[in-house]
Amino acid sequence: MKKLTLILGMLYASISFSQLQVTGTVTDTDGTPLPGVNILEKGTNNGVITDFNGTYTIEVNPEGVLVYSFVGFGSKEVPVNNQSTINVTLSSGSELEEVLLVGSRALPRSNTTSSLPIDVLASKELASTGQVTFDKALQYKIPSFNTVQTPVNDATSLLDPYEIRNMGPSRTLILINGKRKNLSALLYTQTSPGRGETGSDISAIPTDAIKRVEILRDGASAQYGSDAIAGVMNIILKDNPNEGSATIRTGVTSEGDGETIGISLNNGATIGDNKGFFNYTVDFSKVNLANRPGTVDADGEFNDFVFVDPNLPDGTPKPDAANIAIGNTLGRTSVDNFLSQFPDAGNINGSPETSAAKFLVNGGYDINENTNIYMNAAYVYKKVNSFANYRTPYWRRAEAFNPDDVDGVDFFSYLNDFFPNGSNGEYIGYLPTFEGDLNDYNATIGFKTKKNGWNFDLSYTAGGNSQDYSVNNSHNRNSVLSPSTWVDANDNGVVDPGEITEGSELYQENSPISFDPGGTKFTHSVGNIDIAKLITDQISIGVGAEFRTETFEIIEGDLASYDGGGADSFAGNRPENSGKFNRYNFGGYLDISADITEDFLVNGTIRLEDYSDFGEAFVWKISSRYKFLEDKFTVRASLSTGFRAPTLHQIYTQRAQFSFIPGQGIQVGGLINNVSPQARLLSIPQLDAEESTNFTIGFGAKINKNINVTVDYYNIQVDDRIVLSTEIGATDAGNTPLDDVLQNNNLSDVSFFVNAIDTRTSGIDVVANYRNIGIGPGKLNFSLSGNYVIQNERDGAVNNPTLVADAGQSVVNDTQEALFFTSRPEFKAILGANYDIGKFNFSLNNTLFGPTKFRNQGLQDLESLVGGDPADSDGGSDLSVEFKTKIVTDLGINYNATDNITVALNINNILNVLPEWEFKSLTPTGDAVLNDPDAEKTAFNLITFNGRYSQMSYDGYHFSQLGTLFNLSLNYKF
Incomplete structure (x- = not known):
C-alpha cells in the first residue's frame, strides 16, 4: 500500500511539474488591451479568458499550443515552446477575417467563411466621412445604402428616409448588439422616396458610440423575422473600459449658413475587480438652418392662384366678364408687387435647424468564467424647426372672389392684424412653422452562459420613439361658430324672444396662431432566447424564440388644430382618428450550419411567426459556400423566402393632409385607414403581410492579405407589396360612395394603404480593396465598391380595389x-484612397451617384399646353425628370499632433457639385412641349412649385443641395 501511495505521489508530482505557468497580455494592432479574449490549450478543455487589462495566466504543457480567439478579431495559434511570457496581438476590422455576428443564428463565422455578403465598417471609417449623422456617413461608405433629405415635407424633416437595395426603409432590420431596435413613430406620407413606409431612426445613434457596423446584404427574415427582406444592419457598440476621448466639432457651408457645432464624450470604466465594464457616450449638437430657395415665377403664381377664366362653364357662380377682367388685372399687379419684394416668395427650403442630445451606455459583468450579464441603453432628444410653404397674400384670392369684391384684396382682412405687414403697411402673407420634438430610447439587458458546450443567451429589449409636433405663425381660417346659449330670463322653461344668443366665431379673426396638432408614438418590448452548440467539429446548431409586443399611438391635437379644417398648413389629429393600437407576435427558428468538408459549408434556417392581427408566416433560408485554391477564392449562394408584416402605422393612421397639387395649389386630402368605416364604405381590403423570395450568388477572392474583392448578384421578388395609394379623386358621375366620402369630409381626394403590387429587384454589388501600398515613407490604401441596379420594376398588373377600378x-x-x-440612383460607386505618412493621414473619396428618374405629379395630360385635346391623353406621363449622373468628392486631413490630440479637417463636396436635372420626353406630346419654350416653362412650374424647388424639384435628391461643407474637429484621447 505504501509503495502504491509512493508511486501515485511520484506520478502526481511528475504531472504537476510538467505543467508550465504562462502569463501575458493580448492587445489589438493599436496596442489597446483586449478583455474577454478566449485562450484555449489546443486539444484540451483547459482555458481562460483575459481580464479587463487584457492580461491572463494559464498553466499548460510546455510543448502545447495556445489558441487565442475573440469575436471581431482573427484567431491566432501560438506554440508555447517553454515560454513563460507570451504577448499576443490580434488583428480586427478589415485587417483580417472579421468574426461576424450577423448571417447565422448558429455560431459566428469569419467574413471569408460566411456564405453571405456582409459589409463591415469600423468606427474610424464612419468618422472619416466628416458627416454629422450616422445615416449620412453610411451614404458615403455603402453603395447599396441610400438616404435623401427632402426639401419641405412636414414631419419628414425629422427623419430622412433611407434604404438598402432600393427596397424602402421598412425592409431593412436594424439591430443594436444583435437585438432588434424599435421603429420610428414617423410614417412617411408625402411625395418623397420612402412614401408609405417607416423605419428605425438610425440618425439618432451617436457615431462616437459605435465600434463597428455589420451590414448583411441578403434577405434574412428566416433568421431575424419581419423587416429583413432587404437585409440586416447590426450596430456593435464600443466596449472598451480603458480608453476614452472627447471631440469638439464645428462646420459651415460654403454659403455661410448651416453652421454646426457639437461636442461628444466617450469613456469607460471597470466594475468590481475587473469583472465588469461600462462604456458611455454623451453627444450634444446643433445644426443651423441652411436655406436654398428658388426664384418664383409670376406667371405660374398668377395662373395657379389668381386667374379667373371668363369662359367658366354655364351654371358656375362667377361675376360678369367686366369684373373678372378687373379682378385679373389687379390680381396680376398684386402678384408682381409681392414677388418684386420677395423673389423667392418668402419660402424657406433646404436643411432645417436641428438640435440633438444623445446618451448611450454599454456594459457587461462576468459572474464567472462561463456566465456574464450584459446591458446597453440609449436616449436621444432631437428638436427640429422647419417651415411649411410661405402663404402669399394672393394664394386664395380666386376662392374669395365675388362681384362685390372684384379685386379680392380684402380676403380675410383680419390677417393684417395677425401677421407682420410690409413696408407700406400692406398684408404680405405669413410663413407657418413646423416644429418637431423627437424622443427615441432603447435598452437591452441580457444573460449569457455556457454549460456542457451549449451557449445560452436570454435577453429583454424595450424601445420607443415619440414625435410631438407644433405649428406656429399660422391660423385656423375656417368659419366655425361656438354653440348658441340660452338664458331662461323668465324662468318659465320656455324659449322666449331674446333669450338665445347665437354662437360667436371661434376662428378666423379669433383664431390662435400657435397650435398643438398632436403627434405619434411607437413602443415595443422584445424577449429573446437563443441557444447554440457546436455539436461536432463540423456541425453547429442554433435554436431560439422571440416574443414581441408593439404599441402605436396617435396623439390627439388641440381643438383649434383640427376643428373645421384645422390649422392652415398642418391639421391636427382628430379625436376619432386618435388612440392606442396594439399587437403581439411569437416567432421561433431553427438554424443548422454544417461544414461538409473543410471547404464546403451549408447553412439552413426555418422560422415560424404568429401575429395576433393577421396570422402565421413560415419562411426558410438555405445558403452555401465553397472555398478553393487554398482559401483564396470563395463561391457562395443563398436562396430564401421572407415576409414583412404591415406596421401598425400603416394599419391605423388616418388624417387630413395638406399637399401641393400642381396646377391646383394647396389642397386638403384624406388618408383613411384600413379598419375605418370609410374603408368599409369604399370596400378597401385589410392589409396582409408582404412575401418575398431572395436569391443571391457571388464570389470572393483574397489574393493575399492586402488584396481582396467580392462580387454578388441579387434578385428580390416581393409579392403583395404594401403601398400608400396615390390620391384618388372624385368620379365623373359624382354620386358614388367615393364621392360621398369626399364631399362629406370636404376633401379633394383620399388615399389609403393596400397590398397593390408585386415587384422584382435585381442588381450587382462589388467590393474591392488594395491595402498597404508602400509609397515613400507612407502607405496607401485603395477601396472600390459599387452597386448597379439591373432590374427594379413592377411585376404584373396593379391590384386595384373594385371601387377605384x-x-x-x-x-x-x-x-x-x-x-x-427609379427615385434611387441606377448605379452608385465609391472610390476611396487613404494615405498615411508620419503624423498625417489623407483621405480622398469620390462617390458616383447615377441617374435617378421621376415622373412628377402634374406631368400627365400635357396636351393642352401645346394646343391639343386633353381627351386624347392616354393618362400616362408625357415627360419625366432625370437627375444627371454626378461625382461628389470629399477630402479629409487628419493630423496627430501628439499621441493624444488629433485635428481633423473634412471638406465634403469639395468641388461644389449640385444636383442638376432635365426633362426627358416620353410621348409625342412630350416632344411638342420641349419644342415650345412657353409649354416647357409651364411644365417646369408644375414640378418645382413655380420655381420654389428649382434645384431639387419637390422630391429631393441623394446628395446635399447645400454645396461644399467644411467640418473641423479636435479629438483628445484619454
Whole structure:
C-alpha cells in the first residue's frame, strides 16, 4: 500500500511539474488591451479568458499550443515552446477575417467563411466621412445604402428616409448588439422616396458610440423575422473600459449658413475587480438652418392662384366678364408687387435647424468564467424647426372672389392684424412653422452562459420613439361658430324672444396662431432566447424564440388644430382618428450550419411567426459556400423566402393632409385607414403581410492579405407589396360612395394603404480593396465598391380595389412607380484612397451617384399646353425628370499632433457639385412641349412649385443641395 501511495505521489508530482505557468497580455494592432479574449490549450478543455487589462495566466504543457480567439478579431495559434511570457496581438476590422455576428443564428463565422455578403465598417471609417449623422456617413461608405433629405415635407424633416437595395426603409432590420431596435413613430406620407413606409431612426445613434457596423446584404427574415427582406444592419457598440476621448466639432457651408457645432464624450470604466465594464457616450449638437430657395415665377403664381377664366362653364357662380377682367388685372399687379419684394416668395427650403442630445451606455459583468450579464441603453432628444410653404397674400384670392369684391384684396382682412405687414403697411402673407420634438430610447439587458458546450443567451429589449409636433405663425381660417346659449330670463322653461344668443366665431379673426396638432408614438418590448452548440467539429446548431409586443399611438391635437379644417398648413389629429393600437407576435427558428468538408459549408434556417392581427408566416433560408485554391477564392449562394408584416402605422393612421397639387395649389386630402368605416364604405381590403423570395450568388477572392474583392448578384421578388395609394379623386358621375366620402369630409381626394403590387429587384454589388501600398515613407490604401441596379420594376398588373377600378383610376400611378423604382440612383460607386505618412493621414473619396428618374405629379395630360385635346391623353406621363449622373468628392486631413490630440479637417463636396436635372420626353406630346419654350416653362412650374424647388424639384435628391461643407474637429484621447 505504501509503495502504491509512493508511486501515485511520484506520478502526481511528475504531472504537476510538467505543467508550465504562462502569463501575458493580448492587445489589438493599436496596442489597446483586449478583455474577454478566449485562450484555449489546443486539444484540451483547459482555458481562460483575459481580464479587463487584457492580461491572463494559464498553466499548460510546455510543448502545447495556445489558441487565442475573440469575436471581431482573427484567431491566432501560438506554440508555447517553454515560454513563460507570451504577448499576443490580434488583428480586427478589415485587417483580417472579421468574426461576424450577423448571417447565422448558429455560431459566428469569419467574413471569408460566411456564405453571405456582409459589409463591415469600423468606427474610424464612419468618422472619416466628416458627416454629422450616422445615416449620412453610411451614404458615403455603402453603395447599396441610400438616404435623401427632402426639401419641405412636414414631419419628414425629422427623419430622412433611407434604404438598402432600393427596397424602402421598412425592409431593412436594424439591430443594436444583435437585438432588434424599435421603429420610428414617423410614417412617411408625402411625395418623397420612402412614401408609405417607416423605419428605425438610425440618425439618432451617436457615431462616437459605435465600434463597428455589420451590414448583411441578403434577405434574412428566416433568421431575424419581419423587416429583413432587404437585409440586416447590426450596430456593435464600443466596449472598451480603458480608453476614452472627447471631440469638439464645428462646420459651415460654403454659403455661410448651416453652421454646426457639437461636442461628444466617450469613456469607460471597470466594475468590481475587473469583472465588469461600462462604456458611455454623451453627444450634444446643433445644426443651423441652411436655406436654398428658388426664384418664383409670376406667371405660374398668377395662373395657379389668381386667374379667373371668363369662359367658366354655364351654371358656375362667377361675376360678369367686366369684373373678372378687373379682378385679373389687379390680381396680376398684386402678384408682381409681392414677388418684386420677395423673389423667392418668402419660402424657406433646404436643411432645417436641428438640435440633438444623445446618451448611450454599454456594459457587461462576468459572474464567472462561463456566465456574464450584459446591458446597453440609449436616449436621444432631437428638436427640429422647419417651415411649411410661405402663404402669399394672393394664394386664395380666386376662392374669395365675388362681384362685390372684384379685386379680392380684402380676403380675410383680419390677417393684417395677425401677421407682420410690409413696408407700406400692406398684408404680405405669413410663413407657418413646423416644429418637431423627437424622443427615441432603447435598452437591452441580457444573460449569457455556457454549460456542457451549449451557449445560452436570454435577453429583454424595450424601445420607443415619440414625435410631438407644433405649428406656429399660422391660423385656423375656417368659419366655425361656438354653440348658441340660452338664458331662461323668465324662468318659465320656455324659449322666449331674446333669450338665445347665437354662437360667436371661434376662428378666423379669433383664431390662435400657435397650435398643438398632436403627434405619434411607437413602443415595443422584445424577449429573446437563443441557444447554440457546436455539436461536432463540423456541425453547429442554433435554436431560439422571440416574443414581441408593439404599441402605436396617435396623439390627439388641440381643438383649434383640427376643428373645421384645422390649422392652415398642418391639421391636427382628430379625436376619432386618435388612440392606442396594439399587437403581439411569437416567432421561433431553427438554424443548422454544417461544414461538409473543410471547404464546403451549408447553412439552413426555418422560422415560424404568429401575429395576433393577421396570422402565421413560415419562411426558410438555405445558403452555401465553397472555398478553393487554398482559401483564396470563395463561391457562395443563398436562396430564401421572407415576409414583412404591415406596421401598425400603416394599419391605423388616418388624417387630413395638406399637399401641393400642381396646377391646383394647396389642397386638403384624406388618408383613411384600413379598419375605418370609410374603408368599409369604399370596400378597401385589410392589409396582409408582404412575401418575398431572395436569391443571391457571388464570389470572393483574397489574393493575399492586402488584396481582396467580392462580387454578388441579387434578385428580390416581393409579392403583395404594401403601398400608400396615390390620391384618388372624385368620379365623373359624382354620386358614388367615393364621392360621398369626399364631399362629406370636404376633401379633394383620399388615399389609403393596400397590398397593390408585386415587384422584382435585381442588381450587382462589388467590393474591392488594395491595402498597404508602400509609397515613400507612407502607405496607401485603395477601396472600390459599387452597386448597379439591373432590374427594379413592377411585376404584373396593379391590384386595384373594385371601387377605384370602376372609377377609372389606379392606386399606383406613374409618380408612385417612379418613387418605388427609379427615385434611387441606377448605379452608385465609391472610390476611396487613404494615405498615411508620419503624423498625417489623407483621405480622398469620390462617390458616383447615377441617374435617378421621376415622373412628377402634374406631368400627365400635357396636351393642352401645346394646343391639343386633353381627351386624347392616354393618362400616362408625357415627360419625366432625370437627375444627371454626378461625382461628389470629399477630402479629409487628419493630423496627430501628439499621441493624444488629433485635428481633423473634412471638406465634403469639395468641388461644389449640385444636383442638376432635365426633362426627358416620353410621348409625342412630350416632344411638342420641349419644342415650345412657353409649354416647357409651364411644365417646369408644375414640378418645382413655380420655381420654389428649382434645384431639387419637390422630391429631393441623394446628395446635399447645400454645396461644399467644411467640418473641423479636435479629438483628445484619454
